Amino acid sequence: MEDQRVNILVDSFRKATSEGLTIEGILLVIFIFFFITLALTLGNYIKKALSIKRQKSHFIKTVVDLGLTEKEGEILWEYSRKLDRDPYLSLEVKATFEKIIDEYIKENPDFDENMIRTMRRLLGFDSIPPFMPIVSTKDIEIFQNGTLLFEGRSYPVALTDKDELYMYWSVLEGNPPIKEGQTVKITFLRQEDAIYMFEGKVIETFIDMGRKVIKIPHTFNLVRNQRRRDIRIKV
Template sequence: MEDQRVNILADSFRKATSEGLTIEGILLVVFIFSFIALALTLGNYIKKVLSIKRQKAHFIKTVVDLGLKEKEGEILWEYSKKLDRDPYLSLEVKATFEKVIDEYIKENPNFDENMIRDMRRALGFDSIPPFMPLVSTKDIEIFQNGTLLFEGKSYPVALTDKDELYMYWSILEGNPTVKEGQTVKITFLRQEDAVYVFEGEIIETFIDMGRKVIKIPHTFNLVRNQRRKDIRIKAELPVNIKLIDENGNIVSFEALTENISTSGFKFCLSKADEEFVQKLSINQEIETYIKISEETINVKGIIRNIQNRDSKICFGVEFKEIDKKDEAFLGQFIQDKQMELMKKYKQMQKG
């Protein structure tokens, strides 16, 4: 169709020039050219509109299949587009979902809080497993303990309530002279994850059950100070460990990893395995062969810590030398494992 329009324009131009240039001929060519350009532009616009309409219809169907309502799908589609995000990411990635909902809340002060909670629950975003970092302060669990930092002093606090806009921290000890409009800092440790820090302006203070409570708006500006250099996941992987004992003999034994990261792993031995337990000590160098799927990676390591548990002894190993290729392979394994665990977690959340 476009080729035909171009041919019409070319024929008109040849006709006009073959008869000699005239004002009428030039105007005719300009008119036809403008008409074809407008038709092409309008045609492309219509195609784009129809394509977006089909995409949206497919998205809404996907949303309904996941247990959400059409209205909720409309919200995710509209505000994802406003943020220039792929709407499908709001169904799979909690961070994207929270950003989209935050934008919706800002433009709709009379939002339905129960609807948003239902959306989180349907998508499995109502809580975060320990191996995933927090996205915003909305993800902090109720009764999370922390420390309020104010005017050079620290006070123990606990999160006692939260909604879509605010969080409510109760001061457990002391009586800081905090008031509306002041900015405070709160830090807390999330088990199996990291230490988090955020700042917020106090919107209100009040007394509840004899304790001062401060009301602070939610924020995405969470500073995460991970205690470990890399993400560590729980995984039982066969590992062969070799070392040279004090007599110069090579000792080799099998174990299972308890957790692993790209910078090290932990393994445990039964206290009954005295033959091997007694040969391991802090700062001792070992050679390890870790089996991951069908691959085996060979890594040199150093024992950095030893934990005495009820019936076993656990050893924390830091990698001393790891090949870049093996490190990349291990990193991909950890990432895949995280996604797998996240999917299982979301399925469990949905019941």
């Protein structure tokens, strides 16, 4: 088809120049060239659009087969493409899934937290084996002990709650003079994995059951220090 259009352009040019160059002939060649270029561009666009539509349809079917809803599939498809990721990786790789969900949450402040938790559970991303590295602070388990580092001092802390946006660390001993907007460091040990450290800006502090609680946003910026080369699994 494209060769035929090119041949039409060549024949038109020959016809226009066989009797000498004229304004009408030149305009005819320009018009035909413009028409063919437009037709080729439009044809390629339609072809690509139909291909994407078929790919999306197949992806949504795969998502539904896994137990998710079409709406949840639409979210994964849209934000995978926005981040230039393969949508299927969001179903297989936890790190990809979390990046996509993080982008979705940023753009949709009224997101359904229960929906996201259900998606994570159905895809098997709601828990990580103790010997596997975590990808974000969302993977830290409740009641994980750690150490808060602030102004040259350390304080024992524990993660007592978390949601899709924030984590809540309770200070077990002491009363660090932390104010909103200040940056703190927290380090913790996963027994079969590694020692982790991250920094976070304090959003809020409050007292709960007599202990200071520090509210910090989740982050993907984790520093991991592996304790041993080989994975050790308890038997």
